[in-house]
Amino acid sequence: xxxxxxxxxxxxxxxxxxxxxxxxxxxxxxxxxxxxxxxxxxxxxxxxxxxxxxxxxxxxxxxxxxxxxxxxxxxxxxxxxxxxxxxxxxxxxxxxxxxxxxxxxxxxxxxxxxxxxxxxxxx
Amino acid sequence: xxxxxxxxxxxxxxxxxxxxxxxxxxxxxxxxxxxxxxxxxxxxxxxxxxxxxxxxxxxxxxxxxxxxxxxxxxxxxxxxxxxxxxxxxxxxxxxxxxxxxxxxxxxxxxxxxxxxxxxxxxxxxxxxxxxxxxxxxxxxxxxxxxxxxxxxxxxxxxxxxxxxxxxxxxxxxxxxxxxxxxxxxxxxxxxxxxxxxxxxxxxxxxxxxxxxxxxxxxxxxxxxxxxxxxxxxxxxxxxxxxxxxxxxxxxxxxxxxxxxxxxxxxxxxxxxxxxxxxxxxxxxxxxx
Numbered sequence: 062x063x064x065x066x067x068x069x070x071x072x073x074x075x076x077x078x079x080x081x082x083x084x085x086x087x088x089x090x091x092x093x094x095x096x097x098x099x100x101x102x103x104x105x106x107x108x109x110x111x112x113x114x115x116x117x118x119x120x121x122x123x124x125x126x127x128x129x130x131x132x133x134x135x136x137x138x139x140x141x142x143x144x145x146x147x148x149x150x151x152x153x154x155x156x157x158x159x160x161x162x163x164x165x166x167x168x169x170x171x172x173x174x175x176x177x178x179x180x181x182x183x184x
Numbered sequence: 185x186x187x188x189x190x191x192x193x194x195x196x197x198x199x200x201x202x203x204x205x206x207x208x209x210x211x212x213x214x215x216x217x218x219x220x221x222x223x224x225x226x227x228x229x230x231x232x233x234x235x236x237x238x239x240x241x242x243x244x245x246x247x248x249x250x251x252x253x254x255x256x257x258x259x260x261x262x263x264x265x266x267x268x269x270x271x272x273x274x275x276x277x278x279x280x281x282x283x284x285x286x287x288x289x290x291x292x293x294x295x296x297x298x299x300x301x302x303x304x305x306x307x308x309x310x311x312x313x314x315x316x317x318x319x320x321x322x323x324x325x326x327x328x329x330x331x332x333x334x335x336x337x338x339x340x341x342x343x344x345x346x347x348x349x350x351x352x353x354x355x356x357x358x359x360x361x362x363x364x365x366x367x368x369x370x371x372x373x374x375x376x377x378x379x380x381x382x383x384x385x386x387x388x389x390x391x392x393x394x395x396x397x398x399x400x401x402x403x404x405x406x407x408x409x410x411x412x413x414x415x416x417x418x419x420x421x422x423x424x425x426x427x428x429x430x431x432x433x434x435x436x437x438x439x440x441x442x443x444x445x446x447x448x449x450x451x452x453x454x455x456x457x458x459x460x461x462x463x464x465x466x467x468x469x470x471x472x
Binding site: 073075099101102104105108109110111112113116 | 357
């Protein structure tokens with residue numbers, strides 16, 4: 062499991078971990094039932110405190126991405142397809158908002174943007 | 185969560201200095217960093233945890249046990265790593281082992297040689313020829329060789345070069361993997377804590393200011409910067425201390441939410457380092 066952490070990022074470290082693990086799960090790189098490293102092992106590997114990985118795992122558990130079995134560790138949870146679609150849609154929405162913001166900044170019109178999207182989509 | 189160390193309203197008075205009403209819990213399986221300026225009461229507190237000093241009032245419990253009835257049992261389970269050499273300088277490690285080992289029920293010779301090997305410590309050289317880093321390692325090797333559950337270190341990284349400090353932090357993280365060990369250490373070098381500490385206990389003028397998880401510290405404390413016109417008697421209440429300059433103010437808050445409510449986007453809010461927190465709590469003035 063590859064995770065890369067930036068110490069100078071504004072995003073808290075636990076969030077960087079949760080986001081990256083989520084991406085790995087959504088991209089299918091971490092399959093259902095796969096064991097994720099224990100939070101203590103991960104803390105050591107990333108050279109960060111245990112409380113930070115603990116927080117990250119708690120968030121992932123809350124959102125249903127992983128589950129833990131006492132004494133056994135944490136595993137990737139079964140992903141509800143409907144839920145996954147919704148999650149992806151949300152990500153797409155966020156990305157589009159960024160696109161729109163950027164477009165407005167340089168005065169790109171909706172028509173022009175649509176054209177651009179069309180060309181890229183059909184490529 | 186289980187507490188390995190528990191201090192309840194612990195008070196100790198000296199002439200002209202006292203540690204007052206300390207309530208401190210150290211959680212099992214985690215690293216607690218103990219910070220505070222020189223003379224804030226760190227060593228006094230550690231000495232009371234180690235039963236080298238008796239509090240005038242209050243209660244000190246380790247592993248849920250009291251020192252009066254269980255001193256030996258408690259000491260068996262603690263490894264104490266001191267910043268300076270506590271061994272007889274003229275002896276070598278092998279001799280020291282011979283003296284120390286029988287004092288512990290759970291002494292593990294194999295483990296001792298494993299650590300001396302890992303730390304590259306010579307067994308037959310006199311301790312006084314060791315560098316500061318090696319003395320630290322020797323002290324740690326002995327603490328680890330009796331399967332200490334609680335490792336207490338007083339300024340372990342002071343005076344060590346950055347490379348060795350990192351090595352030490354790596355090693356401490358390795359020790360934490362099984363979840364049964366607890367580390368409590370005092371330090372001035374707060375960047376060490378950013379990396380490995382789970383909880384931060386902050387003491388100032390003999391009083392415990394807070395004992396919070398590193399996440400909570402990051403969520404509560406921040407540096408706030410803005411124009412002087414924003415400050416008045418009311419808005420100033422959100423801050424621990426304010427540093428004023430002709431270019432604007434910079435202040436520490438312990439309540440980020442309140443600051444966001446009061447000032448909105450008119451101020452810049454930045455992550456406060458532990459050093460920032462210590463500095464502002466001191467009132468921004470350094471007493472040497």
